[in-house]
Amino acid sequence: MKKYVKDLSVKAVEFPHELYVLLKLTDKEPLPETVPGQFVEVKVEGSPATFLRRPISINYVDREANELWLLIKKVGEGTHKLAELKVGDTLNLVFPLGNGFSPVQKKGEKVLLFGGGVGVAPLLDYGKYLKEHGAEPVFLLGARSKSDLLEQDLFRAIAPVYVTTEDGSEGEKGFVTQHTLLNIEKFDRISVCGPKPMMVSVARYAKATNTPCEVSLENMMACGLGACLCCVEKTVKGNVCVCKEGPVFDINDLTWEV
């Protein structure tokens, strides 16, 4: 899939939560082809501490509106700078990068999509893709608290959504892997994106139930192109670049203790 370095223009800036910003980007030309689960590397202007690009997963692609969405958690100086962008500003992207989630394997397959925190971002685009291609996605989303749940309406418009919060303010209290849904339903496969401890625990659930499972990693990156070998993850095939061979990996290819 061809990669581009492009200036996109900021069409909308939304703040779903004080810690997050949603950037809707567009271009005069039709946006390049992308696969759900791929990411972009954005250039952050304006401070020596944000020298490298920031890898951000693609939250959603709206082909009709020619929009590419980035849902960003404000963590450090770079992501705070991104939250200062205004409508009409340009943002330089290198994209699309990485492999993305697996394509639909068979009609009617039930795919459980686990998301935690800002890790829910790529699952919106993937869920939409699965639904449109004859699969039956189900979302199981976790957050600290009700106010940390993001894009709930958009997820619900695609497929059933189950929720856990650590404080019990929405859905079931606890972690995603404790949700009662897991006791009553079986799934053909699982995809997960979230904090590492959550992904490890989902991977354990997947192993225990013999369910194929893929995880989306976010190791620290520099080039995003598989050239610098900085973002490596240990796999059964040795150290491989998360930016190029990933970010999505089958848990059987990783060396996690699950």
Add this chain to the structure above:
Amino acid sequence: MADLKTTIGGLTMKNPVMTASGTFGYGVEFADFVNLEDIGGIIVKGTTLLPREGNDYPRMVETASGMLNCVGLQNKGVDYFCEHIYPEIKDIKTNMIVNVSGSSLEDYAECAARVNELEHIPAIELNISCPNVKQGGMAFGVTTEGAAAVVKAVRKVYDKTLIVKLSPNVTSIADIALAVQDAGADAVSLINTLMGMVIDIEKRKPVLSIATGGMSGPAVKPVAVRCVWQVAKAVNIPVVGLGGIMNAKDAIEFFLAGASAIEIGTANFIDPSVTVKVAQGINEWLDQHGCKSVSEIVGQLNA
């Protein structure tokens, strides 16, 4: 249109812009962004005799206007390179140069000898300056005797253009440069990364897996320009300058300091098409300043 043609030993390059090893993969990773043939020379990822897994993650940390890395020469070894990678890159119509590293004189020589057999690899860059491997690498590059010994061992088995990449982590880089010149190097390239360290104060632990790493990016450029200036005055072989070059004006600084060619490294991570932009920018600057060729400004600082 100024004449950008550049000669380094037996290498003729259409322009003086090369890519720094370890920042441009094998070139093909960047083919969507640049016409690879528009780059004067592509120095591919460091290659060793045997495969190396490199260091553990984390291998990279961002710093003010720069970064540290401790990749540790991850590569699949020279046999894999010859069998699988060389066929993919040999027809790229520019100078494809292999960066060779090792942990013993024998390793260096055997690896170089293997690459010597490859028809479409007109040069090697000998890495005696990697700060991220326990044995070898920089261990050779920090003494005049060590540096000379590696170059002599390789020179015996390698008859094409031999560029030697120098470490700035030394007392006198000019002395090392003189030693490798006397040992038979056709050119020197400098600087490799500066050894650095970043600490996570909450964990009270170094961020990088092996504690230290090599610093690169625009923050190191003044150190690199100083090193090139010192070395260019000392030696009579060509100097290839690198360290923090982000644009054409940075490159011009290196030419004025005495570099005949330059390498672009970390900037490739910020803009994957930066190499050709720098080549164009050098041409524009030369035109604007009435210079007919890049060679005429090499080392031409006003007194």
